[in-house]
Amino acid sequence: MSTTTDSKVRIQLEDFSVTDEIEAMKKVSRNIGGITTFLGTGREMSKGENITKLNFEHYPKMAEKKLEEIRVQSIKDFGIIDMSIIHRIGPIDIGENIVLIVAVGEHRAETFKACEWAIAELKRTTPIWKRETTSTGEVWVQDTP
Amino acid sequence: MITIKYFASLRTIAEKEEDSLDIENPITIDQLSDIISKTAPKMGAIIREKKVMISVNQEMASADTIIHDGDEVAFLPPFSGGAK
Numbered sequence: 001m002s003t004t005t006d007s008k009v010r011i012q013l014e015d016f017s018v019t020d021e022i023e024a025m026k027k028v029s030r031n032i033g034g035i036t037t038f039l040g041t042g043r044e045m046s047k048g049e050n051i052t053k054l055n056f057e058h059y060p061k062m063a064e065k066k067l068e069e070i071r072v073q074s075i076k077d078f079g080i081i082d083m084s085i086i087h088r089i090g091p092i093d094i095g096e097n098i099v100l101i102v103a104v105g106e107h108r109a110e111t112f113k114a115c116e117w118a119i120a121e122l123k124r125t126t127p128i129w130k131r132e133t134t135s136t137g138e139v140w141v142q143d144t145p
Numbered sequence: 146m147i148t149i150k151y152f153a154s155l156r157t158i159a160e161k162e163e164d165s166l167d168i169e170n171p172i173t174i175d176q177l178s179d180i181i182s183k184t185a186p187k188m189g190a191i192i193r194e195k196k197v198m199i200s201v202n203q204e205m206a207s208a209d210t211i212i213h214d215g216d217e218v219a220f221l222p223p224f225s226g227g228a229k
Contacts, residue, residue: 040228041228057152057153058226059150059200059203059221062200062219063226065203087226087227098228099226099228119227119228122226123225123226123227124224126226127200127221127224127226128224128225128226128227129152129222129224129226130225130226131153140153140225142154142222142223
């Protein structure tokens, strides 16, 4: 698990500051004219049930590797300047930050597209699992497209 | 010796987080699932029915991927990271 804050791809237990992460990416280039962010947070309701707690688990090394592949592919395919991806693991309360993607580019269009593709690709290819705790017990979530 | 890892829901089914297996010669994932079935039939069935993804040394693998001594095999249930 990486704990360095200068890496553009991180999986970490601790929370992150959206502002700090955006500011860090703004320093990448003086040619940035558009920034799109996606922030995923802990939702209280799922399939009609109240969630009391979330817990995320990952496959160390493979998960980081997949996030880096998504970052590199986003830059190549959408022509953005850079991207950072941060995903938290461990226990997460309702309303807390889970995942942040920051796409920076010369213009907004490519950053919107890159950000949307990156979160979908993360869910499809990155070995991270979510366990929800409700009043009826705990369940590993396996069906979130 | 190969290392076998089980994640998330599969850890409960396999009743373990990690296992190791001595192999004399390289084997395929299919052959590994046969070996696992002998001691953990439920887990073996899940692998054969392709209800899980499999990686070898952190790269996605298939039923005919060959496993060598020293490799790390992981059984991965459907991912659910990120957020809707």
